[in-house]
Each structure stands twice: as C-alpha cells, then as structure tokens.
Amino acid sequence: MMGMFRKGNKNKKKKEKIDIILNGLVIFFAVLNLFPLYWLFTSSLKNSSDVVKMPPDWFPKTITFSNYVDVFNNQPAFRWAFNSIFVSLVSTIALIIVSCLAAYAFSKLKFKGKNVIFIIFISSLMVPKEVMIVPLFRIIQDLGMVNSLNGMIWPNVATAFGVFMLKGFFDSIPDSLRESARIDGASEFTVFYRIMVPMVKPGIGALFILNFVQVWNDYLWQLVVGQDENSKTLMVGIATLMQDLNPNFAYKMAGATVAAVPMLLIFIFFQKYFTSGISIGAVKE
Amino acid sequence: MFKKRFLALTAAVVLVLSILAGCTGKDPVKSNGESKSKDQVEISVWLTPQWKGVMDPSEEGADYDSFFKYAAEKFSKQYKDHDVKVNVQVVAGDQRDELLNVNLNGGTPPDIFFESVFAMGDYAHRGALVPLNDIVDDEAKKDITQNYWENVTFGDDVYFYPFSHMPGTLAYNADMFKAAGLEEYLGGENEIKTWSLADYEKILKTLKTDLPKDKYSNAFPMALYALNNQADTWNLAYLRMFGNEFFDGKGNLVIDDAKGEKAAEWLKKIYKDGLTNPGVESVSSNDVNAMFQNQQLAISFTNSVLFNNAKADMESGKTPKFDLRLANIPSESGDPLTFTYVTGAAVFNTEDETRMKVSKDFVKFFSTDPELVKASKNGVPVRTSVAEEFKAEKPLFEAYDKNAQYMFNFTGNVPGYSQLRQVLYPELQALYTGQKSAAEAVKSYQESGNKVIEESKANSVIFNK
Numbered sequence A: 001m002m003g004m005f006r007k008g009n010k011n012k013k014k015k016e017k018i019d020i021i022l023n024g025l026v027i028f029f030a031v032l033n034l035f036p037l038y039w040l041f042t043s044s045l046k047n048s049s050d051v052v053k054m055p056p057d058w059f060p061k062t063i064t065f066s067n068y069v070d071v072f073n074n075q076p077a078f079r080w081a082f083n084s085i086f087v088s089l090v091s092t093i094a095l096i097i098v099s100c101l102a103a104y105a106f107s108k109l110k111f112k113g114k115n116v117i118f119i120i121f122i123s124s125l126m127v128p129k130e131v132m133i134v135p136l137f138r139i140i141q142d143l144g145m146v147n148s149l150n151g152m153i154w155p156n157v158a159t160a161f162g163v164f165m166l167k168g169f170f171d172s173i174p175d176s177l178r179e180s181a182r183i184d185g186a187s188e189f190t191v192f193y194r195i196m197v198p199m200v201k202p203g204i205g206a207l208f209i210l211n212f213v214q215v216w217n218d219y220l221w222q223l224v225v226g227q228d229e230n231s232k233t234l235m236v237g238i239a240t241l242m243q244d245l246n247p248n249f250a251y252k253m254a255g256a257t258v259a260a261v262p263m264l265l266i267f268i269f270f271q272k273y274f275t276s277g278i279s280i281g282a283v284k285e
Numbered sequence B: 001m002f003k004k005r006f007l008a009l010t011a012a013v014v015l016v017l018s019i020l021a022g023c024t025g026k027d028p029v030k031s032n033g034e035s036k037s038k039d040q041v042e043i044s045v046w047l048t049p050q051w052k053g054v055m056d057p058s059e060e061g062a063d064y065d066s067f068f069k070y071a072a073e074k075f076s077k078q079y080k081d082h083d084v085k086v087n088v089q090v091v092a093g094d095q096r097d098e099l100l101n102v103n104l105n106g107g108t109p110p111d112i113f114f115e116s117v118f119a120m121g122d123y124a125h126r127g128a129l130v131p132l133n134d135i136v137d138d139e140a141k142k143d144i145t146q147n148y149w150e151n152v153t154f155g156d157d158v159y160f161y162p163f164s165h166m167p168g169t170l171a172y173n174a175d176m177f178k179a180a181g182l183e184e185y186l187g188g189e190n191e192i193k194t195w196s197l198a199d200y201e202k203i204l205k206t207l208k209t210d211l212p213k214d215k216y217s218n219a220f221p222m223a224l225y226a227l228n229n230q231a232d233t234w235n236l237a238y239l240r241m242f243g244n245e246f247f248d249g250k251g252n253l254v255i256d257d258a259k260g261e262k263a264a265e266w267l268k269k270i271y272k273d274g275l276t277n278p279g280v281e282s283v284s285s286n287d288v289n290a291m292f293q294n295q296q297l298a299i300s301f302t303n304s305v306l307f308n309n310a311k312a313d314m315e316s317g318k319t320p321k322f323d324l325r326l327a328n329i330p331s332e333s334g335d336p337l338t339f340t341y342v343t344g345a346a347v348f349n350t351e352d353e354t355r356m357k358v359s360k361d362f363v364k365f366f367s368t369d370p371e372l373v374k375a376s377k378n379g380v381p382v383r384t385s386v387a388e389e390f391k392a393e394k395p396l397f398e399a400y401d402k403n404a405q406y407m408f409n410f411t412g413n414v415p416g417y418s419q420l421r422q423v424l425y426p427e428l429q430a431l432y433t434g435q436k437s438a439a440e441a442v443k444s445y446q447e448s449g450n451k452v453i454e455e456s457k458a459n460s461v462i463f464n465k
Helices: A002-044 A066-073 A077-108 A114-126 A129-142 A149-157 A161-171 A175-183 A188-199 A201-216 A219-225 A234-240 A249-280 B002-023 B066-078 B093-105 B117-125 B138-143 B146-152 B174-179 B197-210 B233-238 B258-272 B285-293 B304-315 B353-368 B372-378 B384-389 B396-406 B417-433 B438-458
Strands: B040-047 B083-090 B112-116 B161-173 B220-222 B297-303 B324-327 B339-347
Touching (some): A002 A249, A066 A077, A066 A249, A077 A149, A077 A161, A077 A188, A077 A201, A077 A234, A077 A249, A114 A161, A129 A149, A129 A219, A129 B093, A149 A201, A149 A219, A161 A201, A175 A188, A188 A201, A201 A249, A219 A234, A219 B093, A234 A249, B040 B066, B040 B353, B066 B353, B066 B372, B083 B353, B112 B117, B117 B339, B117 B417, B146 B161, B146 B339, B161 B174, B161 B233, B161 B304, B161 B353, B161 B372, B161 B396, B174 B197, B197 B220, B197 B297, B233 B339, B233 B417, B258 B417, B258 B438, B285 B304, B297 B304, B304 B324, B339 B353, B353 B372, B372 B384, B417 B438
Parallel strands (some): B040 B112
Antiparallel strands (some): B161 B324, B161 B339
16 A cells, blocks of 8 residues: 555655656747747847847847837838728738638539539638739739728738638537528528637638738738838838838837737737647547 | 628627728829819829928928928929919838839829839839939039939939938948047048058057956947848948949849959958957848947947937937047048938829829929939938038038948849849858858859849840840
8 A cells, every 4th residue: 555655655756757847848939939039029129239239138238129219110000000000901801701601612512513622712822922923913013902992901811721620620520410400490691690600710810810810911912002102011111111222120129029019919819719629629529 | 680680780880990090091093193174184292201291300390391382382383384282291211212113103103202212213224113204403513512413313313302412431430440549540530531441450559459358248340131131231331342333234243253353352351360349140230320329339320310400319328428529431542432312203104184284394393403412411411512512501511412422322223123232131141150251151142142133134115125
C-alpha cells in the first residue's frame, strides 16, 4: 500500500516536472511570438535613429508620441481607418451571406452538375488575385467604381474561399436533421436559416476573422482602386507616408501599430469562434 | 415568414451599405482626367513625395501637393485655350509602378507624372510617354546645362522637362575623422571634398585602427550595402572607380574587363579587411543611413535631400549631433565620380490630343515660370539662373555646380534599367559572401544585364524607331 502510494507520488512529481517544462516552453514560445508586437509598439515610441541603434534599446530611453501625432495630424488617417473598417466589414458580411447560401446548396441540396460546379468554384482559388488585377480593374472602371469603396468591396465578395470553408461545416451536420425538419413541414429556407446556420456559427466566426484580415491586408487591390486621398484605406495610406529617401522607421512603426490594432481587437473578440471553428470544420459525419 | 424577413433584411443591409460606399466615391472619369467639353479640360498630375509647400516646407499647411496645386491655379488663370482643372495626386515611390501599370493597362494613365527620371525611363522606352521637344526652347537649353538634358533624352527626344536634381555623393562624420587624427583630410563645411584613391584607402585604414573605441564603440569606417535593388547607384559608381565606362555606345554593359574586375576586387578587399560595416549582403541602404546617423559609420552615401534631412534631424534633436560634411567618390584617375537624379515632368500618351496639348502647356508653364522655378531650390536647381539666385542662401549649390563636370549618367538611359537593378545586387551578394570571385561576379552581371537590355531593346519604341 505504502509502496503504491510512493510510486503514485513519484509519478505525480514526474508529471509536475514535465508540466513545468512544458509550461516553460509554452511561455517561451508565447514571448517569442509576442516580441515582434512588443518591438513594433516600443519602436513607434522612439526616434527614427533609435529604432536601428546597435546595441538596441530594449525599452525606449526617451518616449515620444510625435510619430502618432504626425500620422493623425498630417493626413486624413481617421478617414483611412474608417474606409478600412467599412470595406473589411461590409465585404465580410456580404461574403458570409453569399457563402452560407452557396455552401449549404453544395452540401445538402441535390442538383445536376453539383460536383462539377463545385470543382469550378474550388479551381478559382488557385488563380492568384494579382493575375486577375488588370481585367478586374477594367471591369471596375467600366462600372464606375474606381475611387469608391464599392470597387474595393464587391470583388472581395466574389471569392470561393468562404464556400469551400463553410461546405465543410455543413457536411459535418447529419443529413437526418434536415430530413426530420423537412418531414415536420419546414421549408428549405427555414431548415437553412433556423437549423443549419446556427450550427455552423463557429465556422462563420472563423470565416469572419479570416476574411476580415484578408480584406484588411488587401493592399494591392485597394491601392489601384482607391487612388484619391479620401478613398484610400489605412494600409495604402500608411504606405504612402513612406518616402524612399527619408525612411523614418519610427513613423513606419507608428503607422503599422495603428493598422494592427483593429486586427488584434477583431481576433480577441472572435477568438472563441475562430479556435473552435478551425477544429470543427475538419470533422465529418 | 422567416424567408421573407431574411431576404428583406439582407437586401436592405446590402443596399444601405452599397449606397454608403457609393457616396464615398468619385466619378472615375473625372478623376482620371477625361475631357468634359471643348472648353473644359481636366488633367491629372501624379507625383511621388518631393518637397512640402509651394516654395518652402515652413509654409502653413505645406504638403507634397502644395506646389502643383498652386501652379495649377496660376496656370488656369492665365490659360486662354481651355478652362483647365488639374487633379493632383501624391503616390508613394513604391506604389508608383503598380499604379502606373494597372492604369496603363486599363487605358487611364495620368496625364503628367513628376518623378526622378531614372525611375521613369522605362516608360519612355515602352512608348507610354510623348516627346517634349516642342516645348523646350533655346532659353531653357541655355539655362539648363547639357548634362541634365542628356539625362532626360532618350534616343533623339526629350521625354522629361528637367526641374531640379539631387546629386549623389559621400557624406562623412568630420568629428570621427578628427577623433582618428585625420584633420588633414577634412574639407570645408560647404565643400565637396575630393580625395585621391590612395588617400581614401589611408582614411579607411586609419578610421579602423585609430578611432577611439570608448567614444565610438561598434563603429566602422565605410558604408556598403547589397540587400536589395536599392543597392545600385552608389555601387555602380564604385564599380567605375578604376576607369570602367560601364556602358558602350550601343547601350550594352561593358563591366567585364580588367578595370571592372579591379573595382569589384577592391570592394571585396575593403569588406574583407573590415573597413566596411559587416554583413553587406544583408544590409540595406536604409540600414546604413541609420547607422551613419547613429555614428556607427564614418563615411556613408548621401544625396542632397538625405543630407538636408540628416542636418534637420540633428537640429531638431531627433538624431545625435555631429559635424556632417560632403565628399566625392574617389577614383584611381584622381577625377571624382558623381551622378545625379534629375527630377522632372513627363507627359503620358493618353491618346487624347487636347489633354496632351494642355498637359504639355502646363509642364512648360511650371518648368519655366520665373516664380515657380524657384521652388527647385528645395532640391538642387537645374537652372543656372536659380542656382545663382540662391547661392548666398544655399552655399552648397555652388559646390554641386562645380561638381557637375564629373557627372556620369548612371542609367545610361538604357531600356530595362529597373530590371537591371534586380540583377546587380545578387551578384554583389555573391561577391561579398565569397560565392563568386570578382571576375565571376562582373562576368555574370554583364551576361545577365545584357540579356535584360537585349530583351528590353526589342520592346523599346526608341530602339525600334
């Protein structure tokens, strides 16, 4: 009895040791991952030359907010921030609505040529946006959407990624649920809206974050569509501040920090959906 | 019931949001400079950030577009042929090519682009620009030195109206020189000092050995960099140090000879001897510039804008204060090497005769108007008359003017220069990491560079006239 107790105690201690090592490793990698963010933020509070000083100042010796003041004072940065948030938000909401409908149809409905159409959809994911940029620009030009937020929003809705992702979530819901609801007299749309959509919420959350980030960072498209000062987004506007010949590193860092904050907030608020969404989508019935 | 509500809600959201998005936009036709009627013409001017304010950054509300907005207003008031509206747009240097290429392919290039000629030369070769010979008169030819006209001439035609320039030289920390006992090599505060190559080598060696380590810890004699395509102009000058001409009369690279090899060998030697910053292959021009400002390098590259900015940063306390002076890139022959970035306006071929005519008139107006050309003092004026006028206020103008005789055209105005930049730094990296010998590096650069030039020549409207 005593021996078993000792053995159990020994195992517990061993387990504790492993736990400490593992936790140490987790903390180490967490710090390693957070360091670029820390460096970004602290550099934004330094003078430009201090950013590249060797040996570096791990913490700013003199803190200055002048870089932030310059970012917001000398150009319409608030307008750019609004544009970025608006474009990302509207694109993402529209994409989720469209993708949910399409993904549900591909997953649960039976119609002729379903697989072929789905493959065509998926194939479009293999074509990088950069390849389509000139023809897409001409279309947007013909539609009179250059220098408007509309021109930045709608091409981002016409992407198959959301369909591909959400189809996986719909596939994981048993068909029997849909069949039961149909037998009980629910219409197809009621099944979709009242039963299926609530069940793929984690997927929608994950898609929201992924697409929001993707649109937020969609530099090239926003650059070519938003050419005038007021239709620029934050990413494009911040990049415009950089002069080839007078690189102010701290100014860049301040701009990058401002551009990163909404992303961090979005991730923090939707993290629950994101983490569960990523894992659930992989499991099939 | 639910279906109806959902559809109505979705439609309402999408409608409201798209209306909102639409409200924030502008008519692209207008912004891209379409002629609206016979007597009303709208043109667009794009520029990369050059200087703030009309004449001076200290003006209230000074911005990069201030000069062109002011010039446009003045031009419109006196222009009789049409009622002209000029839309001015500032684009970042690294956004320039993406924006231009998409807009050129979309058939909506800007009417005018104000930029460094070296960055825009390829557009002349592509046939995207129209010649400006008809707006260059004898008075301008007399007031602007031939060297600058050569910079803006492609084939037989002038494609850019020179406005100002930005000479490239070396900058040195005179305090570090004094600390290393190199007083005899110092130039004056308003002088661009010329050293012989032997002197220069002695300076580098003395800086390495005699610079007090307690005051300048972690400091190196000279800046070298080869991280990316920005590693072109000064490196191109160093490769000419032993007399290599770089381009032949037909616009081909001729770096692969004894002189070119010797220059590459020299660069490798000073790097190996520890006379430069370490890790040249992974260091960018921005990095060495910052190191120089932090007094970790005694000699670095500079141009007139960087030089003024560095002085302004020191004055405002943003960077450590030191005695900053200018020097030429030395050469074996004793004649210094210098080059410049000429900045000026180009007119795009929009296929709209009226707009092209108005654009040319506007370019001529702000490039010749006696009041407006004074703004070129924000760089270095290409006009002798302006340089003379501001000589007392800006004493370095005279030094730059004297230096102009040693100027070489670093692009050779060859087609495909932007791609040529892409093939230089990998060879320099291979040289510094020891992957290639000096002979191999120059040989390989010449081969790949000439291939780029050959391909670009095939598509050049200037070479295929």
